[in-house]
Amino acid sequence: MFNKILIANRGEIAIRIIRACKELGISTVAVHSTADEHSLHVRFADESVCIGPSASEKSYLNVPAIISAAEITGADAIHPGYGFLAENAGFAEICKSCKITFIGPTADHIRQMGHKSTARELSEQIGVPVVPGSNVTLESAEDALESAGEIGYPIILKAASGGGGRGMRIVRSDKELATSFEVVRSEAGAAFGDPSIYMEKYIENPKHVEMQIMADAHGNVIHLGERECSIQRRHQKLIEEAPSATLSADTREAMGQSAIALARQIGYKSLGTVEFLCDKDENYYFIEMNTRIQVEHTVTECVTGLDLVKEQIRIAAGESLRFGQKDIRIYGHSIECRVNAEDPYNFLPSPGVISGLNIPGGPGIRVDTALYVQSEVTSHYESLVAKLIVHGIDRAEAMAKMNRALSEFHIGGIKTTIPLHIDILASDEFIDGSYHTGSLDSMLARM
Numbered sequence: 161m162f163n164k165i166l167i168a169n170r171g172e173i174a175i176r177i178i179r180a181c182k183e184l185g186i187s188t189v190a191v192h193s194t195a196d197e198h199s200l201h202v203r204f205a206d207e208s209v210c211i212g213p214s215a216s217e218k219s220y221l222n223v224p225a226i227i228s229a230a231e232i233t234g235a236d237a238i239h240p241g242y243g244f245l246a247e248n249a250g251f252a253e254i255c256k257s258c259k260i261t262f263i264g265p266t267a268d269h270i271r272q273m274g275h276k277s278t279a280r281e282l283s284e285q286i287g288v289p290v291v292p293g294s295n296v297t298l299e300s301a302e303d304a305l306e307s308a309g310e311i312g313y314p315i316i317l318k319a320a321s322g323g324g325g326r327g328m329r330i331v332r333s334d335k336e337l338a339t340s341f342e343v344v345r346s347e348a349g350a351a352f353g354d355p356s357i358y359m360e361k362y363i364e365n366p367k368h369v370e371m372q373i374m375a376d377a378h379g380n381v382i383h384l385g386e387r388e389c390s391i392q393r394r395h396q397k398l399i400e401e402a403p404s405a406t407l408s409a410d411t412r413e414a415m416g417q418s419a420i421a422l423a424r425q426i427g428y429k430s431l432g433t434v435e436f437l438c439d440k441d442e443n444y445y446f447i448e449m450n451t452r453i454q455v456e457h458t459v460t461e462c463v464t465g466l467d468l469v470k471e472q473i474r475i476a477a478g479e480s481l482r483f484g485q486k487d488i489r490i491y492g493h494s495i496e497c498r499v500n501a502e503d504p505y506n507f508l509p510s511p512g513v514i515s516g517l518n519i520p521g522g523p524g525i526r527v528d529t530a531l532y533v534q535s536e537v538t539s540h541y542e543s544l545v546a547k548l549i550v551h552g553i554d555r556a557e558a559m560a561k562m563n564r565a566l567s568e569f570h571i572g573g574i575k576t577t578i579p580l581h582i583d584i585l586a587s588d589e590f591i592d593g594s595y596h597t598g599s600l601d602s603m604l605a606r607m
């Protein structure tokens with residue numbers, strides 16, 4: 161096992177990782193920007209190193225500063241959290257060449273899954289369902305027209321190196337295609353340094369359902385069930401739940417086996433998330449694989465009783481999984497609301513100093529946050545300030561707990577998305593579980 165881990169992140173996830181390290185008896189090194197000098201993650205870690213000014217590019221993305229911090233403090237591993245360097249294959253490679261363990265998959269696996277059309281092709285080859293689409297990247301607008309002719313409109317153009325909703329465009333006719341092709345191509349080139357794009361049949365109003373998997377270095381691969389993440393706006397998730405309110409046991413099992421097959425095929429070793437789109441007839445299609453610990457891992461932790469961050473660290477240290485698929489049970493129901501420092505009605509950032517804080521509690525309530533009274537929420541970083549997670553015996557109890565916890569939650573000094581969560585939880589589509597990726601936009605239009 162590692163002696164000392166450097167956490168290359170900030171906010172709630174840095175604290176989450178420090179907590180896992182403490183329970184494993186591992187020393188921790190926090191890194192921070194000048195803006196985060198007084199942050200809770202710095203106080204909770206055994207040691208801390210300032211790695212640069214406020215701007216992320218100069219601190220949390222500053223690879224030489226982070227590697228130097230690890231070397232100076234003698235850290236034997238780096239946990240990247242989510243965002244920042246978590247899916248940066250070059251960073252994973254640099255860690256390796258410096259003999260520091262990157263807590264995550266290999267650089268090759270990050271790269272392979274980061275290229276979405278490669279991941280798609282691989283899935284198709286092993287019989288994992290994919291949306292009908294072009295199996296290679298499209299070289300020209302003529303290529304695109306030919307593929308669209310075979311697939312049929314509407315189609316969606318996706319940047320091969322994009323993901324998470326960046327670099328994509330829906331196209332509904334031949335007429336739009338030539339222009340959209342050039343637009344996505346140049347956006348992709350500028351944003352990801354890779355202009356290659358591919359095409360898929362566009363599924364209208366799908367659910368976004370993802371499978372959590374765990375794979376060790378000894379060939380053991382298991383899944384931990386799904387998370388339903390369809391409440392999203394501009395590709396930012398707002399609410400996640402486990403299990404899905406509507407997925408049948410058969411579909412869950414098939415989706416889990418698909419996720420495992422993909423991980424096995426590439427010899428993947430770490431935690432991972434395999435994302436699927438699911439239509440109203442429960443046809444499911446692979447879209448992407450994420451190779452990091454995700455924001456919403458918490459709902460899977462609640463329903464499985466496992467600590468995913470500790471397991472991720474154990475896997476990186478070469479340990480075998482201590483349980484097989486038959487040991488995994490899903491208990492009850494969990495829901496997470498992401499609390500952002502934003503105006504709940506126009507989503508504009510709302511930075512400020514926290515003037516008061518009431519954190520909900522009681523049975524089945526978990527709050528992951530780096531907030532404290534007098535702490536400052538700056539606009540240098542993403543606006544997630546707290547995750548409110550509930551766990552109940554069933555979905556009805558989880559919703560009642562979430563409503564109760566949201567009503568107790570007070571964050572003074574900034575605007576937050578708490579009032580919006582109260583409205584979403586009261587909607588018919590959320591209550592009956594029929595909501596899909598288009599639902600939040602239509603709810604917002606009605607509000």
Ligand code: MV4
Nearest residue numbers: 291316323324325360361362363395447448597
């Ligand atoms: C799709 C899709 C429909 N059909 N792919 C969005 C996030 C990224 N992981 C993949 N995404 C989608 N891929 C096919 N073949 C619908 C989405 C999607 C979406 C697309 C455009 C605008 C908003 C969206 C919201 C949720 C999901």
